[in-house]
Amino acid sequence: MTSLRNFRPIIVFFSLALVLLSLSRVSLLVWQHKQLSQWQDIFYILLQGLRVDIATLCWLYTLPAFLLALLPTSGKFGRGFVFVLRSWLVCGLVVLAYMELATPSFILEYNLRPNRLFIEYLVYPKEVFSMLWKGYKLPLFLGLAGATLVGFYSWRLSGKLTQTGNQPRWWTRPILAVCVVAFGIMGARSTLQHRPLNPALVAFSTNPLLNDLVLNSSYSLVFAAKSMASERNAEEYYGDMPLNDVIATIKRYSPSSTNYIASDTIPTLNVRHPSEAKRKNLVILLQESLGAQFVGRLGGLPLTPHLDNLMDEGWNFTQIYATGTRSVRGIEAITTGFTPTPSRAVVKLSKSQTGFFSIASLLQQKGYTTQFIYGGESHFDNMKSFFLGNGFQDIIDFPQFDQPRFVGSWGVSDQDLYTMADKQFRRLHQSGKPFFSLVFTSSNHSPYEYPDSQITPYSQEKHTRFNAVKYADKALGDFIHQAQQSDYWKDTIFLIIADHDARAVGALPVPIKHFHIPALILGKDIPPREDNRLASSIDMPPTLLSLIGVESISPMIGHDLTRPLSRHYQRALMQFDKNFAYLTHDSVIVLRPDKAPLGYYYDAKSQTARPQPVTDVMIKRAKAHALIGGKLYRQGLYTVPSTHITEASVLAQHHDEQPQKSELTTTPVTNIDPTSSCTQNVPYAHPTAH
Structure with missing residues (x-):
């Protein structure tokens, strides 16, 4: 006692x-x-x-x-x-x-x-x-x-x-x-x-x-x-596969327009031919937390009238899915084309701070001025360090905004941000040098602060996400209208896309409907169209490079959506905490730590799922896409091609390795509808031909 x-x-x-x-x-x-x-x-x-x-x-x-x-x-x-x-x-x-x-x-x-x-x-x-x-x-x-x-x-x-x-x-x-x-x-x-x-x-x-x-x-x-x-690896969660099997599986589910090249240092190295001959500027307007649930044209709440109207003026993707639930995950996908992993996004990982592939590093090699514009402190989430180490030459953030009209917890308002962006684009256009700019908004972020008297509130309480979305939409609409009157409009391709949805709630181990985001490409020469193909955020970088007339040699495995893409190849990748989802048109495979994979029949229209038996083939396809990012990162294989690997030498090597060149020749984009599912003119190249 x-x-x-x-x-x-x-x-x-x-x-x-x-x-x-x-x-x-x-x-x-x-x-x-x-x-x-x-x-x-x-x-x-x-x-x-x-x-x-x-x-x-x-x-x-x-x-x-x-x-x-x-x-x-x-x-x-x-x-x-x-x-x-x-x-x-x-x-x-x-x-x-x-x-x-x-x-x-x-x-x-x-x-x-x-x-x-x-x-x-x-x-x-x-x-x-x-x-x-x-x-x-x-x-x-x-x-x-x-x-x-x-x-x-x-x-x-x-x-x-x-x-x-x-x-x-x-x-x-x-x-x-x-x-x-x-x-x-x-x-x-x-x-x-x-x-x-x-x-x-x-x-x-x-x-x-x-x-x-x-x-x-x-x-x-x-x-x-x-x-x-x-920083546990995906292999510890989902089981391992040899890198060669992973790469072969990735290639097997890639369309023929992704022309892979044999490389020991960059296993996913491929060459993409542009759909446009004229070089253009590139601007990505990355929208904070703008899930499809807030976009009227995508079946969401009536909070984005300006974006809804713009969707009639450009290339509107109706079935794009984010790769994660954090801004750094969205930045990772949009700027590097890197697949999501259960680890932190590469923006914050130590081995990716320099020499990691990004479209900024590629465009810098092509003579572009590259910049990042953000209304807050760019050191947040390690963005500044990652960007400066991987091709972004110019960082414009909060200290460089002179007398902004409104400042909230996360920095200046979206209107101030776009005012700065317009100023930068006019300056860069006058220099006569092509430019790439990533503009990242922040008004649609808790605690939802924005200037007074700018919108008719959707909800009675001012500081709500609904009102913040309406304000962000107004700021976006005003900027695009202003850009359309500018000299740089005719020479620039714009992508409006969300980094992720606001919340990820649902009974599924990966709440797929809350990964659904808007994506819209605008430009003087972009005809209006609605694209219902299933796609991922990682498909945007290859698509944009093709649209701005840049022939790229890169490790990105995303699809170039300016080319035909049959339903067989369409997919979206999603990482939700430790769970990984591989979504196709009618099904989804979910990989979970230390548990058997789950399969569902998924209806995107009703956003409902019911259990589905899974096969070894389905699991292997999902696992390869879940593992590839971590494997390439840890071994330093997702990098910028060495300077001695010139385009000429790579293209010559690629030419020599094609015994049946005609089978890999793609039809020019001007002769096809990019939203078509038809692939009879673009035959698939089996991995053994690469």
């Missing part, structure tokens, strides 16, 4: 923490009850959640319990140890409480518990604190107030619990310490299997949020930090 009394502080705080985490989980379940598919889910979540909580608390309290078993609590040294013990107990409980209080706001934004995004945002305290203060005052206040109250009362309680009393005899202490460690490790592992408890072990649903409710937010955050530190 003396021994148990000695551990009373640990036992009481362990119990309090367990009650706190359980109450939080019950509250979240009540709030999100509509996401439950069957009542049995409740018992599973609560029971397995208790298991996760016990494991979490064993990790938290085993060390102080071990020290409490060995060290005295009286005397000068003992008083010092008691202070450290109390601090540990109180701080641990405060962190647990704060993370649970912060969870509802995070779920509202990301439909998941706090994860790696929570950690990544902490790297940028200025922008994030401004966002929290302006957009999340109440949750921020409640979180801080709740954590403060927990800290105050738990400190008082710890003082009573650690008052010096009878202590175990010295010879029993080592035995107690060994027992504490043994029970602590057993509780933390929570299983006798080879691998300890992890999120995959307790995952039970195709709905990511329900799986996350089994966890607690502190566990979710620590697991995310551990994963970030190790």
Whole structure:
């Protein structure tokens, strides 16, 4: 009994923490009850959640319990140890409480518990604190107030619990310490299997949020930090394939217009011939969080009248899907054509900061001026470092905006951004040198700040996403109208595309409908057309290079949509946390960590899915596309072709390697409809011919 009394502080705080985490989980379940598919889910979540909580608390309290078993609590040294013990107990409980209080706001934004995004945002305290203060005052206040109250009362309680009393005899202490460690490790592992408890072990649903409710937010955050530190490879999640098999599979599902070239240093090296002879400027207007759900012409809310009208003036893609749910993932796809991975986007990875392929580096070699224009701080999400290391010559961000009309948490308004862009384009056009500019908006981002008197609000409360979308649309429409009156319009191709949707919510392990985004190509010589082919963000860079008259030699595997593309080759790639989806016209394969792949029949019109049997061929196709990015990144194989590999030598090599040249000759784009599914004039080249 003396021994148990000695551990009373640990036992009481362990119990309090367990009650706190359980109450939080019950509250979240009540709030999100509509996401439950069957009542049995409740018992599973609560029971397995208790298991996760016990494991979490064993990790938290085993060390102080071990020290409490060995060290005295009286005397000068003992008083010092008691202070450290109390601090540990109180701080641990405060962190647990704060993370649970912060969870509802995070779920509202990301439909998941706090994860790696929570950690990544902490790297940028200025922008994030401004966002929290302006957009999340109440949750921020409640979180801080709740954590403060927990800290105050738990400190008082710890003082009573650690008052010096009878202590175990010295010879029993080592035995107690060994027992504490043994029970602590057993509780933390929570299983006798080879691998300890992890999120995959307790995952039970195709709905990511329900799986996350089994966890607690502190566990979710620590697991995310551990994963970030190790940057686990896709092979560890989905199983491995030899690189040669991966490359062969990728080529097998590439149309003949993607002419691969034998290369040991760049396995996916290919040459693309432009559809236009005249060199043109390129401008990409990357829209923050503009999912199809907000675009009227794509079946969404009536929030984008300007974009809807512009879709009648250009090349409108109705079935484009983003590769992820973060801006850096969108930047990765649009500027590099790189496939998504379960790791962080290459914008933030260390090995891709220099020498990594981007269309900026390619266009810089072609004599283009390349620039990035952003209304905020370009160091956010490591954009500035990545861009400067990979072909972008000029970075224009917040410090260079002179007296902007409106400044929010994320920088200047979209109107100020486009004013700067127009100024830059006029200057660059006058220089007579072709240019490429990536313009990244930010007004449609929490806390949704924009200038007054610019729009008729869609919702009564001003600072909502709906109103922010309307404002972003107005700013975009005004800019395009202004650009159409400029001298640079006739020599420039514009792409309007979203980086990702605002939220990714749904019962599927990858909520496909929330990856659907708008994509519109505009220009003086771009005829109006509606393109219903299924495509991915990674298809945009090859398409744009073809449209601006640039013959490219690159490692990009995306499709050039100026060429015919049959349904057989159409696909979209999506990464949602650790799940990867490979979408085709009527089905989707989802790869999950440590679990069997899932198959669904998917109807894009109704955005509904029903289970479908999967075949080995389907799995291999999906797995190859899930693995290729990580393999190329780790081995440094997704890079800019060496300067000694000139276009002439590559094209000569390509010519020599084609025994039946006529089978690989593509029909000029001027003689075909790019939206057609017909491929009889563009036969497929089997990988063995490359």
